[in-house]
Amino acid sequence: MPELPEVETVRAGLAQMLVGQRIKSVNNDWPKSFPNDPKVVRDKVVESTILAIERRGKALIIPLSGGYSLLIHLKMTGQLVYKPNNSDAGFGGGHPTDSLIHSLPDKSTRVIFELTKGTLFFNDQRKFGYVKLEKSKDLHKTNAFLRKLGPEPLTDDYTFEMFKTALQKRHNTTIKAAILDQTVLAGVGNIYADEGLFAARIHPSTRVGDISTTKLKRLYNAIREVMTLSIKLGGSSDRNYVDAKGNKGSYLKFAKVFRREKQPCISCKTEIKKIRVAGRGTHICPHCQKLTTKK
DNA sequence: CACTTGACCTGTCCGC
DNA sequence: TGCGGACAGGTCAAGT
Numbered sequence: 001m002p003e004l005p006e007v008e009t010v011r012a013g014l015a016q017m018l019v020g021q022r023i024k025s026v027n028n029d030w031p032k033s034f035p036n037d038p039k040v041v042r043d044k045v046v047e048s049t050i051l052a053i054e055r056r057g058k059a060l061i062i063p064l065s066g067g068y069s070l071l072i073h074l075k076m077t078g079q080l081v082y083k084p085n086n087s088d089a090g091f092g093g094g095h096p097t098d099s100l101i102h103s104l105p106d107k108s109t110r111v112i113f114e115l116t117k118g119t120l121f122f123n124d125q126r127k128f129g130y131v132k133l134e135k136s137k138d139l140h141k142t143n144a145f146l147r148k149l150g151p152e153p154l155t156d157d158y159t160f161e162m163f164k165t166a167l168q169k170r171h172n173t174t175i176k177a178a179i180l181d182q183t184v185l186a187g188v189g190n191i192y193a194d195e196g197l198f199a200a201r202i203h204p205s206t207r208v209g210d211i212s213t214t215k216l217k218r219l220y221n222a223i224r225e226v227m228t229l230s231i232k233l234g235g236s237s238d239r240n241y242v243d244a245k246g247n248k249g250s251y252l253k254f255a256k257v258f259r260r261e262k263q264p265c266i267s268c269k270t271e272i273k274k275i276r277v278a279g280r281g282t283h284i285c286p287h288c289q290k291l292t293t294k295k
Numbered sequence: 296c297a298c299t300t301g302a303c304c305t306g307t308c309c310g311c
Numbered sequence: 312t313g314c315g316g317a318c319a320g321g322t323c324a325a326g327t
Contacts, residue, residue: 126304
C-alpha cells in the first residue's frame, strides 16, 4: 500500500494521538512482524514514553524515552491504527461507521501496543512489513535500510539538480525503474510513479539517458505535485490502506491513469492501457506518453 | 557495478 | 461451485 503520501498521512495522525503516551504492553504472534527478542522488547519498550512520530521515505520512526526507537515499514499491506479507550460508541472522534477501528483486532493483526489512553494495532495481511527495535543514536546511519535512502522529495531544499544528478547513475534503465529506486529519491512507489510519468507525458519504458532536461524538469515537478495533492486527500486506498484512525484516503478518485485501464484518458480520450514495466503493473495513455529513443 | 528476476505472504479475481 | 494461475501499493537476495 503505502508510499510517501500514505505513510505521511499515518504519521500525522499518530503524531496527534500518541505523543506523550506511555506504552504499557507489547504483544505479537508472528515473529517476523517484530523480529527482536521479545524479552529485549519488553525490557526496552514497556514503560517507555512515545516522544515523536517521524517519517523517512516510506518508513516510520517512533523515538521512545530510554534511547530506543521503533522502526516500522508497512510494505504492501501494513496498517497502523490507533483505537482510543473510549471509542466504543462508534460515533464521534473522527471514526465513521466504516472505519476499520470497529473491527480491531482482526485476523491480520500482528502486533498490539497497549498505551495509557488506547491501543495501537499493527495489521499486515501479507506479513511483509515489520516493526523493529533500534537504538535511537545515529539511527539514520546505523540502520541499513535508512542509510541507503535518497533525499526526501517534498522538502524545500530538494532541487531539480539533485534529482537529475541522482538519475545519472541509472541512465541505462527505464525511467520508471529509476524513480522507484529508493536510493534515487525516497518515497515514490507504483501509484505515484505512474501518475507522475503521466503528468510529465513520459512513457515509463523510456531509457533515462534518452530523456531531455526539459522533460526531466517536468517529471521532477510532477512527482512533487502529485504526492503533495495526495497528502491533502489523505493518500490512496486501493485495497488495504487506511490512516491512523482506520479511514480510507481519497486520492485515487483523482488519479489520471492508475487503475484506470480501459477508461478514456482525461486529456485525449484514448483508452488507458495497462502494461508491464520494471516488473510492475504500469498504467499509461498510449497517445500522451509516446516511447522515444535517442539514435 | 548495473540491472533483472524471484522470493517473501495472504487474499482476491478471472478463466476454465 | 471449484480449482489453478496471475496479480496486488515494497524491498532484498540472488542471478546474469
